[in-house]
Amino acid sequence: MTSEEKSITTDKEPSTDPADAFGALSDPLRVDILQALGGYHRETEYEKTIGFADLRRRVGVEDSGRFRYHLKQLHGNFVEKVDGGCRLTYAGMKIVAAILMGTYTDVITKDATELDSDCFVCDNPAVATYENGTCIVSCANDHPLFGWQVPPTAAADATLPEIVDVAELLARQGMERTLNGYCPECYHTIEPEVLAEQTEPPVFRAQCETCGARLISPVGYCLLADPRVAAFYQRHGHDLNKYYIWDLPFIQNEDLCTLVGESPVRVEINVSVAGETLTATVDETGHVTDYQLVGE
Ligand SMILES: [Zn+2]
Ligand SMILES: [Zn+2]
CATH class of the missing domain: 1.10.10 (Arc Repressor Mutant, subunit A)
Structure with a gap:
């Protein structure tokens, strides 16, 4: 030595x-x-x-x-x-x-860019921005369509549509991790829940008690990482992951989301493709407990 x-x-x-x-x-x-x-x-x-x-x-x-x-x-x-x-x-x-x-050092900002998508509230073009480590999609009227954090290293050399792709990938993975009981940010345990009491329509919510990360979304987000919903799209020749998340009807249209039980909370979400409807029942923790296939 x-x-x-x-x-x-x-x-x-x-x-x-x-x-x-x-x-x-x-x-x-x-x-x-x-x-x-x-x-x-x-x-x-x-x-x-x-x-x-x-x-x-x-x-x-x-x-x-x-x-x-x-x-x-x-x-x-x-x-x-x-x-x-x-x-x-x-x-x-x-x-x-x-x-x-570059999480603690890089400050990257990208100019707002129109996407090939329209706001489902006002029909204005969807516009993406990247600032402060977060990718946000909204419209000229500031209707919030989508938002997720993207590390600066993934944003530095990317165009905004590419950053949106990464943000959507991370959002899908984040939902999967959250539904499995792990905080997408710090990996501590997290308890996802569907809230129906003071919200109309019901919302999905998960808050990490350790790092403070918070996720609030339409209940339809619970179906994003669901293999049976992906398979249903695939059977009709559509790739679920090719759509912008906010463009999916079961995410944006609250009429497709019905509260069918309050204690415990049960929500039915209708997913329709090519005249066929898959009704998924989501429980109070955001997990799908039942599927029904209904032809039209
Ligand atoms: Zn709008
Ligand atoms: Zn956390």
């Missing part, structure tokens, strides 16, 4: 205070160290641990004492020491991913 390696043998206990943990990232050199470790991970599929001296060379710091000091500040929360070398912890990998995604 070299003297350099010896000097990092005392790992700090991980701090549970977020201010302390993120305080460790206050120096640019420490961010460089995390990125160098992330780069090493990408290049070496199986070998995840790098020696102190190799890491210092990768970061490009001559002063061994200075490097040792800053690496120590990352130990515990973001970097761990294994077999005489270091590697990223799970939190370290997440931080590196967030840096690469």
